[in-house]
Amino acid sequence: MNHINIPIPAVGFCPPVYVCHRARLPFVPDGNLDKPFWENAPFTDEFLDIEGSHMPLPRFVTRAKMLWDDENLYVGAILDGDEIWGHVNRRDDVIFQDNDFEIFIDPDSDTWQYYEFEMNVLNTVWDLFLPVPYRDGGSGLHGYDIHGLETAVSVDGAINSPESENKKWSVEVKIPFAALTECLKERRTPKDGEYYRMNFSRVQWKVDISDRAYQKRTDETGKVLPEDNWVWAPTGVINIHYPELWAFVFFSCDGRPDVSYTIPEDEYRKWELRKLYYAEKILYDTKGHYTSDLKELTDLLGQYAPNEKNASVRDLPYRIETTTHSFELSCPSSEEGYELVVYSTSKAEKVPRR
Secondary structure (H helix, E strand, O other): OOOOOOOOOOOOOOOOEEEEEEOOOOOOOOOOOOOHHHOOOOOOOOOEEOOOOOOOOOOOOEEEEEEEOOOEEEEEEEEEOOOOOOOOOOOOOOHHHOOEEEEEEEOOOOOOOEEEEEEOOOOOEEEEEEOOOHHHOOOOEOOOOOOOOEEEEEEEOOOOOOOOOOOEEEEEEEEEHHHOOOOOOOOOOOOOOOEEEEEEEEEEOOEEEEOOEEEEOEOOOOOEOOOEEEEOOOOOOOOOOOHHHOEEEEEOOOOOOOOOOOOOHHHHHHHHHHHHHHHHHHHHHHHOOOOOOHHHHHHHHHHHOOOHHHOOOOOOOOEEEEOOOOEEEEEEOOOOOEEEEEEOOOOEEEEEOO
Protein backbone atom coordinates (compact mmCIF):
# COMPACT_ATOMS: atom_id res chain seq x y z
CA MET A 1 0.00 0.00 0.00
CA ASN A 2 1.22 3.51 -0.80
CA HIS A 3 2.37 5.66 2.10
CA ILE A 4 -0.28 8.09 3.31
CA ASN A 5 1.44 11.40 4.06
CA ILE A 6 -1.53 13.09 5.77
CA PRO A 7 -3.54 10.44 7.63
CA ILE A 8 -7.12 11.03 8.73
CA PRO A 9 -7.21 11.72 12.49
CA ALA A 10 -8.50 9.08 14.89
CA VAL A 11 -10.59 11.71 16.69
CA GLY A 12 -13.68 13.62 15.65
CA PHE A 13 -14.10 17.37 15.76
CA CYS A 14 -14.58 18.09 19.47
CA PRO A 15 -11.81 20.55 20.45
CA PRO A 16 -11.75 21.90 24.02
CA VAL A 17 -13.23 25.37 24.59
CA TYR A 18 -11.52 27.67 27.09
CA VAL A 19 -12.56 31.08 28.39
CA CYS A 20 -9.50 33.30 28.79
CA HIS A 21 -10.28 36.01 31.35
CA ARG A 22 -8.64 39.40 31.77
CA ALA A 23 -5.62 39.66 34.02
CA ARG A 24 -6.38 41.85 37.03
CA LEU A 25 -2.91 42.18 38.56
CA PRO A 26 0.61 42.94 37.31
CA PHE A 27 2.56 39.95 36.05
CA VAL A 28 5.67 39.15 38.07
CA PRO A 29 7.03 35.89 36.65
CA ASP A 30 8.64 33.36 38.98
CA GLY A 31 7.19 30.13 37.59
CA ASN A 32 4.77 29.76 40.50
CA LEU A 33 1.04 29.52 39.72
CA ASP A 34 -0.06 29.52 43.35
CA LYS A 35 -0.39 33.30 43.62
CA PRO A 36 -3.12 35.96 43.25
CA PHE A 37 -2.30 36.73 39.60
CA TRP A 38 -3.74 33.36 38.50
CA GLU A 39 -6.71 33.14 40.89
CA ASN A 40 -9.42 33.91 38.30
CA ALA A 41 -7.91 31.69 35.58
CA PRO A 42 -9.44 28.21 35.30
CA PHE A 43 -7.25 25.21 34.58
CA THR A 44 -7.63 23.31 31.34
CA ASP A 45 -8.63 19.68 31.52
CA GLU A 46 -5.78 17.29 32.16
CA PHE A 47 -3.68 16.55 29.08
CA LEU A 48 -4.30 13.33 27.12
CA ASP A 49 -2.26 11.24 24.75
CA ILE A 50 -1.92 13.03 21.42
CA GLU A 51 -3.75 10.21 19.63
CA GLY A 52 -6.87 10.62 21.77
CA SER A 53 -8.79 9.44 24.82
CA HIS A 54 -8.80 5.84 23.54
CA MET A 55 -5.09 5.67 24.39
CA PRO A 56 -3.72 5.04 27.91
CA LEU A 57 -3.75 8.04 30.23
CA PRO A 58 -0.45 9.87 30.68
CA ARG A 59 1.74 8.76 33.57
CA PHE A 60 1.82 12.29 34.97
CA VAL A 61 -0.84 15.00 35.18
CA THR A 62 -0.41 18.24 33.20
CA ARG A 63 -2.73 21.26 33.26
CA ALA A 64 -2.47 24.83 32.00
CA LYS A 65 -4.26 28.15 32.39
CA MET A 66 -4.36 31.48 30.56
CA LEU A 67 -5.07 35.18 31.05
CA TRP A 68 -4.81 38.24 28.81
CA ASP A 69 -4.75 42.02 28.80
CA ASP A 70 -4.41 44.73 26.16
CA GLU A 71 -0.76 43.89 25.53
CA ASN A 72 -0.05 40.27 26.38
CA LEU A 73 -1.19 36.67 26.50
CA TYR A 74 -0.19 34.85 29.69
CA VAL A 75 0.22 31.07 29.95
CA GLY A 76 0.95 29.03 33.04
CA ALA A 77 1.29 25.25 33.37
CA ILE A 78 1.97 22.67 36.06
CA LEU A 79 3.76 19.47 35.06
CA ASP A 80 3.46 16.83 37.76
CA GLY A 81 5.98 14.01 38.01
CA ASP A 82 9.20 13.00 39.71
CA GLU A 83 11.33 12.79 36.54
CA ILE A 84 12.67 16.35 36.46
CA TRP A 85 15.68 16.75 34.20
CA GLY A 86 17.05 18.83 31.36
CA HIS A 87 20.27 19.45 29.43
CA VAL A 88 19.54 21.77 26.48
CA ASN A 89 20.76 25.21 27.52
CA ARG A 90 21.08 27.18 24.27
CA ARG A 91 18.16 29.15 22.86
CA ASP A 92 16.53 27.75 19.72
CA ASP A 93 18.16 24.35 20.05
CA VAL A 94 15.80 21.39 19.75
CA ILE A 95 14.16 21.62 23.16
CA PHE A 96 12.11 18.44 22.85
CA GLN A 97 15.29 16.40 23.16
CA ASP A 98 14.51 17.09 26.83
CA ASN A 99 11.16 16.81 28.55
CA ASP A 100 9.44 20.06 27.66
CA PHE A 101 6.30 22.22 27.61
CA GLU A 102 5.07 23.57 24.28
CA ILE A 103 2.59 26.23 23.13
CA PHE A 104 1.00 26.45 19.67
CA ILE A 105 -1.03 29.46 18.50
CA ASP A 106 -3.02 30.02 15.30
CA PRO A 107 -4.59 33.49 15.74
CA ASP A 108 -7.08 33.30 12.84
CA SER A 109 -7.97 29.59 12.62
CA ASP A 110 -6.81 29.20 9.02
CA THR A 111 -4.06 26.58 9.79
CA TRP A 112 -1.42 28.82 8.20
CA GLN A 113 1.00 31.30 9.76
CA TYR A 114 1.03 29.95 13.29
CA TYR A 115 3.47 30.02 16.17
CA GLU A 116 5.30 27.39 18.20
CA PHE A 117 7.06 27.87 21.52
CA GLU A 118 8.93 25.30 23.62
CA MET A 119 10.74 25.45 26.95
CA ASN A 120 12.42 23.01 29.30
CA VAL A 121 12.98 22.93 33.04
CA LEU A 122 16.21 24.94 32.61
CA ASN A 123 14.09 27.81 31.18
CA THR A 124 15.73 27.35 27.79
CA VAL A 125 13.34 28.40 25.03
CA TRP A 126 12.77 27.77 21.34
CA ASP A 127 10.35 29.98 19.42
CA LEU A 128 9.55 29.64 15.75
CA PHE A 129 7.02 30.71 13.12
CA LEU A 130 5.43 28.29 10.65
CA PRO A 131 4.11 29.94 7.47
CA VAL A 132 2.74 26.57 6.26
CA PRO A 133 2.31 23.29 8.18
CA TYR A 134 5.06 20.72 7.71
CA ARG A 135 2.55 18.26 6.21
CA ASP A 136 1.96 20.67 3.30
CA GLY A 137 5.62 21.24 2.55
CA GLY A 138 6.25 24.05 5.02
CA SER A 139 9.19 24.55 7.34
CA GLY A 140 9.65 26.49 10.57
CA LEU A 141 11.39 29.86 10.56
CA HIS A 142 13.92 29.37 13.34
CA GLY A 143 15.16 32.95 13.16
CA TYR A 144 11.81 34.21 14.46
CA ASP A 145 11.95 35.55 18.02
CA ILE A 146 9.10 36.61 20.28
CA HIS A 147 10.12 40.16 21.20
CA GLY A 148 9.13 40.98 24.77
CA LEU A 149 8.89 37.32 25.76
CA GLU A 150 9.16 36.60 29.49
CA THR A 151 9.43 33.11 30.96
CA ALA A 152 10.05 31.57 34.35
CA VAL A 153 10.28 28.08 35.86
CA SER A 154 9.64 26.87 39.39
CA VAL A 155 10.77 23.40 40.53
CA ASP A 156 9.29 21.44 43.40
CA GLY A 157 12.30 19.19 43.78
CA ALA A 158 15.71 19.26 42.11
CA ILE A 159 16.86 19.17 38.50
CA ASN A 160 18.85 16.15 37.30
CA SER A 161 18.71 14.58 40.75
CA PRO A 162 16.76 11.29 40.82
CA GLU A 163 17.41 10.80 44.53
CA SER A 164 15.58 14.03 45.45
CA GLU A 165 11.91 14.24 46.43
CA ASN A 166 10.78 15.54 43.06
CA LYS A 167 7.10 16.38 42.66
CA LYS A 168 6.57 18.81 39.78
CA TRP A 169 7.79 21.76 37.80
CA SER A 170 5.73 24.72 36.63
CA VAL A 171 6.16 27.44 34.04
CA GLU A 172 4.92 30.95 33.31
CA VAL A 173 5.07 32.59 29.88
CA LYS A 174 4.23 36.11 28.75
CA ILE A 175 3.78 36.51 25.00
CA PRO A 176 3.12 40.03 23.65
CA PHE A 177 0.26 40.14 21.16
CA ALA A 178 2.48 42.27 18.93
CA ALA A 179 4.48 39.10 18.24
CA LEU A 180 1.35 37.16 17.22
CA THR A 181 -0.56 39.63 15.07
CA GLU A 182 1.89 40.63 12.33
CA CYS A 183 0.17 38.36 9.80
CA LEU A 184 -3.37 39.36 10.69
CA LYS A 185 -5.24 41.82 8.48
CA GLU A 186 -5.85 44.30 11.29
CA ARG A 187 -2.76 43.50 13.38
CA ARG A 188 -4.56 44.03 16.66
CA THR A 189 -5.21 42.50 20.05
CA PRO A 190 -8.27 40.23 20.24
CA LYS A 191 -11.64 41.75 21.06
CA ASP A 192 -14.11 40.46 23.62
CA GLY A 193 -15.65 37.20 22.34
CA GLU A 194 -13.07 36.54 19.63
CA TYR A 195 -10.95 33.39 19.68
CA TYR A 196 -7.54 31.97 18.84
CA ARG A 197 -6.86 28.32 18.08
CA MET A 198 -4.28 26.98 20.52
CA ASN A 199 -2.76 23.79 21.82
CA PHE A 200 -0.32 22.77 24.52
CA SER A 201 1.98 19.78 24.45
CA ARG A 202 4.20 18.03 26.94
CA VAL A 203 7.00 15.82 25.67
CA GLN A 204 8.00 13.21 28.23
CA TRP A 205 10.73 10.66 27.59
CA LYS A 206 10.77 7.24 29.23
CA VAL A 207 13.84 7.03 31.43
CA ASP A 208 15.80 4.71 33.67
CA ILE A 209 18.13 5.71 36.49
CA SER A 210 21.76 4.77 36.06
CA ASP A 211 24.77 6.11 37.98
CA ARG A 212 22.45 8.51 39.85
CA ALA A 213 21.31 10.11 36.60
CA TYR A 214 18.33 9.87 34.25
CA GLN A 215 19.01 7.96 31.05
CA LYS A 216 16.57 7.70 28.15
CA ARG A 217 15.23 4.16 27.94
CA THR A 218 16.29 2.08 24.95
CA ASP A 219 15.05 -1.07 23.25
CA GLU A 220 17.01 -4.30 22.90
CA THR A 221 19.00 -2.85 19.97
CA GLY A 222 20.05 0.22 21.95
CA LYS A 223 17.70 2.59 20.13
CA VAL A 224 16.04 5.26 22.30
CA LEU A 225 12.33 4.61 22.77
CA PRO A 226 9.94 7.17 21.26
CA GLU A 227 8.87 10.05 23.46
CA ASP A 228 5.37 10.37 24.88
CA ASN A 229 3.30 13.26 23.55
CA TRP A 230 0.64 14.52 25.95
CA VAL A 231 -1.54 17.38 24.75
CA TRP A 232 -4.51 19.51 25.72
CA ALA A 233 -6.36 18.95 22.42
CA PRO A 234 -5.63 15.53 20.87
CA THR A 235 -5.07 15.54 17.11
CA GLY A 236 -5.70 11.83 16.59
CA VAL A 237 -2.29 11.30 14.98
CA ILE A 238 1.24 11.51 16.35
CA ASN A 239 1.58 14.98 14.88
CA ILE A 240 0.70 18.18 16.73
CA HIS A 241 0.70 20.13 13.46
CA TYR A 242 -2.99 19.63 12.70
CA PRO A 243 -4.16 23.14 13.71
CA GLU A 244 -7.73 22.39 12.64
CA LEU A 245 -8.07 20.23 15.77
CA TRP A 246 -6.56 22.62 18.30
CA ALA A 247 -8.63 24.11 21.12
CA PHE A 248 -10.72 27.28 20.94
CA VAL A 249 -9.52 29.98 23.33
CA PHE A 250 -12.16 32.72 23.66
CA PHE A 251 -11.04 36.07 25.04
CA SER A 252 -13.52 37.43 27.56
CA CYS A 253 -13.85 40.83 29.21
CA ASP A 254 -16.69 39.50 31.37
CA GLY A 255 -15.29 38.71 34.79
CA ARG A 256 -18.01 36.20 35.68
CA PRO A 257 -16.65 32.68 36.17
CA ASP A 258 -19.70 31.13 34.47
CA VAL A 259 -19.40 32.97 31.14
CA SER A 260 -19.31 30.49 28.24
CA TYR A 261 -18.86 30.35 24.48
CA THR A 262 -19.67 27.85 21.76
CA ILE A 263 -17.74 26.85 18.66
CA PRO A 264 -19.14 28.74 15.64
CA GLU A 265 -21.08 26.81 13.02
CA ASP A 266 -18.59 27.79 10.33
CA GLU A 267 -15.85 25.90 12.16
CA TYR A 268 -17.93 22.74 11.96
CA ARG A 269 -18.44 23.30 8.25
CA LYS A 270 -14.72 23.86 7.78
CA TRP A 271 -14.19 20.48 9.43
CA GLU A 272 -16.41 18.82 6.80
CA LEU A 273 -14.26 20.42 4.10
CA ARG A 274 -11.18 19.33 5.99
CA LYS A 275 -12.24 15.68 5.76
CA LEU A 276 -12.53 16.05 2.00
CA TYR A 277 -9.05 17.63 2.06
CA TYR A 278 -7.69 14.49 3.75
CA ALA A 279 -9.42 12.34 1.12
CA GLU A 280 -7.94 14.37 -1.75
CA LYS A 281 -4.46 13.99 -0.26
CA ILE A 282 -4.95 10.24 0.15
CA LEU A 283 -6.16 9.94 -3.44
CA TYR A 284 -3.05 11.74 -4.68
CA ASP A 285 -0.79 9.50 -2.56
CA THR A 286 -2.46 6.33 -3.82
CA LYS A 287 -3.52 7.20 -7.38
CA GLY A 288 -1.45 10.24 -8.32
CA HIS A 289 -4.33 12.64 -9.03
CA TYR A 290 -7.11 14.69 -7.45
CA THR A 291 -10.82 14.39 -8.18
CA SER A 292 -13.94 16.55 -8.34
CA ASP A 293 -16.14 13.50 -7.67
CA LEU A 294 -17.63 13.80 -4.18
CA LYS A 295 -18.54 10.12 -4.05
CA GLU A 296 -14.98 9.07 -4.82
CA LEU A 297 -13.79 11.19 -1.91
CA THR A 298 -16.41 9.91 0.53
CA ASP A 299 -15.60 6.34 -0.49
CA LEU A 300 -11.99 7.04 0.48
CA LEU A 301 -13.12 8.42 3.83
CA GLY A 302 -15.02 5.21 4.45
CA GLN A 303 -11.95 3.20 3.55
CA TYR A 304 -9.24 5.14 5.40
CA ALA A 305 -10.92 6.89 8.34
CA PRO A 306 -9.93 5.22 11.64
CA ASN A 307 -13.44 5.67 13.08
CA GLU A 308 -17.01 6.36 12.01
CA LYS A 309 -16.85 10.02 13.08
CA ASN A 310 -14.69 10.88 10.10
CA ALA A 311 -15.93 8.26 7.62
CA SER A 312 -18.51 10.56 6.01
CA VAL A 313 -19.42 14.21 5.53
CA ARG A 314 -22.56 16.22 6.23
CA ASP A 315 -25.04 16.84 3.45
CA LEU A 316 -23.90 20.29 2.31
CA PRO A 317 -23.73 21.82 -1.19
CA TYR A 318 -20.02 21.25 -1.78
CA ARG A 319 -18.10 22.60 -4.75
CA ILE A 320 -14.92 20.76 -5.72
CA GLU A 321 -12.51 22.19 -8.28
CA THR A 322 -9.27 20.47 -9.29
CA THR A 323 -6.24 20.93 -11.50
CA THR A 324 -3.39 18.54 -12.12
CA HIS A 325 -1.55 19.68 -9.01
CA SER A 326 -4.12 21.40 -6.77
CA PHE A 327 -7.70 21.48 -5.57
CA GLU A 328 -10.19 23.83 -3.96
CA LEU A 329 -13.05 22.71 -1.71
CA SER A 330 -15.89 25.01 -0.71
CA CYS A 331 -19.36 25.14 0.81
CA PRO A 332 -21.68 27.96 1.95
CA SER A 333 -20.84 29.81 5.13
CA SER A 334 -23.50 30.17 7.80
CA GLU A 335 -23.13 33.91 7.16
CA GLU A 336 -25.22 35.08 4.21
CA GLY A 337 -23.18 36.04 1.17
CA TYR A 338 -20.03 34.12 2.11
CA GLU A 339 -18.52 30.72 1.49
CA LEU A 340 -15.84 28.67 3.20
CA VAL A 341 -12.86 27.42 1.24
CA VAL A 342 -10.14 24.88 2.03
CA TYR A 343 -7.28 24.80 -0.46
CA SER A 344 -4.87 22.01 -1.34
CA THR A 345 -2.27 23.92 0.67
CA SER A 346 -4.53 23.27 3.73
CA LYS A 347 -5.33 26.96 4.23
CA ALA A 348 -8.95 27.68 5.15
CA GLU A 349 -10.75 30.99 4.79
CA LYS A 350 -14.12 32.69 4.45
CA VAL A 351 -14.59 34.67 1.25
CA PRO A 352 -17.48 36.50 -0.47
CA ARG A 353 -19.66 34.04 -2.34
CA ARG A 354 -18.88 33.88 -6.03
